[in-house]
Amino acid sequence: MSGEFQELEDFDLPEPPVLSPESDLAFDQAGIDALFGDVGQPLAPKSGLKAVIESNIISHERLPMLEVVYDRMIRSFATSMRSLTSDAIDVSIDEITSIRFGDFMSRVALPAMIGVFRVEEWENYGLITVDSGLIYAVVDALLGGRQGGASPVIDGRGFTTIETNLVSRMLQLALADMSASMQPITPNTMKLERIETSPRFAAIAGPTNICTVATFRVDMEGRGGRFSVLLPYATIEPVRHKLGQRFMGEKLGRDNIWEAHMASAIRQTEVLTDVVLGETMMELAEVRSLKVGQTIALHTAPGESLELQCGGIPLARAHVGQRSNNVAVRLVTDIAKGFRK
CATH class of the missing domain: 3.40.1550.10 (CheC-like)
Structure with a gap:
């Protein structure tokens, strides 16, 4: 046994090679980062459409x-x-x-x-x-x-x-x-x-x-x-x-006092209405050649109802007559929004 230990002591093991900075086997910082990952640097923040899609934050309104x-x-x-x-x-x-x-x-x-x-x-x-x-x-x-x-065991x-x-x-x-x-x-x-x-x-x-x-x-x-x-x-x-209201019965953007005042003012507003006796199509040359006393045919019968307009918007149909020595009109249809002839 002693002889065997003596032989082992006399056996020379090769020394490990010393890597110099210029050697090809040496690792620089780039090599270490490539091997273990760039753990020292924080992750770059996401931006653009990727940040919107991968975001875990939910934006919502309170109810x-x-x-x-x-x-x-x-x-x-x-x-x-x-x-x-x-x-x-x-x-x-x-x-x-x-x-x-x-x-x-x-x-x-x-x-x-x-x-x-x-x-x-x-x-x-x-x-x-x-x-x-x-x-x-x-x-x-x-x-x-x-x-x-005790709470039962969930099986x-x-x-x-x-x-x-x-x-x-x-x-x-x-x-x-x-x-x-x-x-x-x-x-x-x-x-x-x-x-x-x-x-x-x-x-x-x-x-x-x-x-x-x-x-x-x-x-x-x-x-x-x-x-x-x-x-x-x-x-x-x-x-x-x-x-989404802050309290029950909330009405955003409405004031009852101002609403009533505006409704009262609208009812007292004066408007001008027109009664269209008839319409006819004429060429521009015919219009230029019109003379005083010339008659224009409107093709409207005396008993036919006429169109009542306000600002060029048709409102209803009416008959023309006379009352208290004044020209008057009597409605034959209700005033409706979007009336068409």
Whole structure:
């Protein structure tokens, strides 16, 4: 063994080559950046059309009256849930935000129930998503479970028909309370059409469509969960101007006092009207050759109604007559906008 160690000690290993800065094997800063990436430099900001397309920021207008609707809804919905479950229910709103439809559906935590409802007057749809915690809490409360029990373990199984029917009762109450809260602003009828458990079967808008989402929290004495109401901007477009008001009954750009004064002044304004006795087509040479005392045939019978004009605009038809030694006209048709002969 000693002889073998002696041989190893006597064996000369070649020294590693020393790379000089001028050597071809040396790495400069450009080579290091190419190998590991330019980690020291910040990414260049996006600009132009690419920045607009890839932007995650959603620009949207506030809908103050929709916030008022949701604030009324949580009070009425809490009362409805107390009557349904006979438990102490506390309903609060977590947030109201805007998001793209595709991003919202990708964030729905499964298992969940997604209720698709239709607003008859708007001829469009909305969604209510219920998370698993609230689903099991409602089912447990309606089936007589103990209050304050531990949250059940989510086993990933599908929901039974009984569970779906029980949750649908809660969704119908939420839609009824939401419809009643929105009734003073605009007439609406919200009906639950179906309940889905897969987000791809509840697609009511395109992935890039902007939607408003309100998330609510329901506490039922130690148990509960969240549900969200999604309304695409395409759905609320018919009443978007009403939901954008700062207070109920707001009339932008109108003053009742000035409106009444203007209407009164218009009624007292004097206008000149013309009665067209007849019309005929003449050449310019004939017009130049007209002489005093010459007769022009208008081809209008004495008893025929004539056209009444104001500023060259036809208003009605009238007969020419005499009253109190004055020439007068009597209307034979109503004055209508856009009257045509």
